Amino acid sequence: MGHQKRTKARERAVQALYQLDVAAEGLDEALARFWRNFEPVEREVREMAEELVRGVAAHRREVDDAIEAASANWRLDRMAKVDRNVLRLAVYELRHRTDVPVKVVINEAIELAKKYGAEGSGAFVNGVLDQLAAGLPPRAGG
Numbered sequence: 001m002g003h004q005k006r007t008k009a010r011e012r013a014v015q016a017l018y019q020l021d022v023a024a025e026g027l028d029e030a031l032a033r034f035w036r037n038f039e040p041v042e043r044e045v046r047e048m049a050e051e052l053v054r055g056v057a058a059h060r061r062e063v064d065d066a067i068e069a070a071s072a073n074w075r076l077d078r079m080a081k082v083d084r085n086v087l088r089l090a091v092y093e094l095r096h097r098t099d100v101p102v103k104v105v106i107n108e109a110i111e112l113a114k115k116y117g118a119e120g121s122g123a124f125v126n127g128v129l130d131q132l133a134a135g136l137p138p139r140a141g142g
Contacts (some may be wrong), residue, residue, distance in 0.1 A: 001044055007108060010089060012041060014112050016053045017085040027057050031126070056092045063091045072130040082117040086125055094136060102133050137140035 001009075002140045016034045023030060031050060041049075056063060064076055067087050076084055090109035093100055113121035 001048065005042065005045050006048065007111075008041060009045045009052065010108055010112060011115075012038070012045065012049035013052035013056075014082075014085050014116065016049065017088055018081055021056070021081050021085055022054070027054065030037055046114055048126060052089060052092065055096055056088050059096060060088070063088050063095070066091050066095070066112060067128060070135075071128045072131075074128075080118055080121065083113060083121050083124055086113045086117065086121075087128055090125070090129055091132060094133060102136065106130070106133060 007075070016031060018035055019026065019034050020030045023033075025033075027098065031053065032043055067084075068074075071079070071087075079087075086109050089106050089112075093105045094102060098107075106126065110122045110126050113125040116127075
């Protein structure tokens, strides 16, 4: 899958995670409603986005604990919803998708935070992910 499609899949995944964060409903219902309310995307973009959302959901406690440990003085419930969900996606990718270079995950997360978050979101996400990435085992590609 090309870079642009992966970026679009991450974008959709963050949007779906945000919706899940706001609406108290099950994962399958939330994803079905999400796809009904957004313009159609290519099948492979949708599949990757769903795979990412389901991965975050499956590892939610571990991902959230890692974010809180790396974000000094910031509890998850105090973070902006966009920042929190961009971080969830990135941490999931850093810890469970070792085929993706660390720099790519961090750069994509920063871009998502800048696009959808508040003015300082990119810097905040960058700081948390840099802290977290420092504790990861080295991997090929960065």
